[in-house]
């Protein structure tokens with residue numbers, strides 16, 4: 001009989017995983033502790049912008065006309081415990097307030113709530129990004145509190161926001177940390193074709209599986225900070241970091257991807273993951289191994305300050321008082337409405353704190369941005385944000401911004417100065433429309 005699957009936590013990761021499992025043909029029950037989320041998901045809608053996810057949900061959510069009916073959502077732990085053979089835990093692990101370490105309270109409480117309802121044979125699979133050593137601890141919790149025959153496995157997830165559906169259905173690799181051949185067998189069954197077709201299936205132990213995720217994110221963060229460090233040197237020496245990235249990227253050992261210099265990385269993963277990794281290494285007595293991540297973090301944070309200074313220079317070099325600054329972009333990256341630790345909003349906030357009149361526009365992130373930074377001014381379009389601006393800051397590389405007409409924007413701007421914080425606009429097009437175009441890590445003109 002086909003395995004029945006539950007997914008605990010229905011954020012980016014959980015909602016996508018639940019829909020993908022239904023797409024593979026499994027009966028799926030998703031759980032969230034927030035009743036409003038469950039209500040929304042049960043009508044095939046998601047509380048965030050993620051391309052393709054609503055379409056996939058609607059294909060499967062029970063009660064939607066024409067759906068497979070294989071996917072349902074609930075708030076009941078009892079129901080989840082009785083339903084599933086395999087339980088994927090997908091709750092988030094944010095950074096603790098004022099600390100580097102991550103907050104494990106959602107994971108801990110998910111395991112504590114689930115365990116007493118596991119009366120039969122079941123496999124619990126952690127997908128959340130956790131400090132190494134968590135799986136071992138949680139396996140003990142399950143052994144002590146679950147009445148049934150319950151095993152744990154760890155199966156980190158590498159999906160990117162904006163590509164969540166595609167990354168889940170066509171992963172680069174599947175990594176499973178298991179304690180027994182039985183657990184591996186169950187996970188091989190879950191990830192049987194088509195999801196694993198062509199995807200390497202890496203079987204390992206708990207600590208390695210946990211570390212793969214944090215190591216991968218640390219590597220990506222390091223790559224971005226490396227190219228941003230090169231941008232700093234390029235600016236000092238009159239070099240061009242975009243050409244430099246292109247040229248070193250031709251070396252296959254280096255590769256072209258993740259070498260876009262600019263205002264740096266943000267979001268709910270990379271910044272908090274490298275910090276939590278440092279904190280955990282400290283606890284393990286291995287802090288020296290990861291001191292370089294402190295530098296990766298500080299190069300990254302310096303990018304935001306540098307953009308503020310470039311903007312200050314652009315408005316005359318003194319104070320921002322009385323100056324109007326247009327900020328294009330609020331999300332931490334395009335094709336997402338996620339504004340967590342967004343470089344764009346951080347720069348906007350810093351300039352506002354220093355007296356500038358900042359107006360922000362973003363294609364999808366306005367609602368979340370308004371909630372997080374209610375004191376910033378928001379416009380309904382790029383053109384409205386730019387109206388009367390003394391300088392325009394391009395901070396999230398949405399396609400919409402690349403397709404803007406610099407001529408039309410020039411008509412409404414007070415000064416034609418644009419700072420490209422993502423090296424994504426076409427300098428030639430902007431300059432020929434009379435704009436002073438300045439990018440990060442590139443020659444001034």
Ligand code: UDX
Nearest residue numbers: 157158159160161258259260264265266267269332333
């Ligand atoms: C990341 C990992 O890529 C993913 O594998 C993991 O599961 C979760 O964390 P995500 O946070 O969705 O995914 O975004 P990603 O595409 O990795 O971008 C992260 C940040 O780096 C963004 O702010 C982006 O703008 C920035 N970035 C990315 C750069 O500044 N330069 C680059 O070259 C690439």
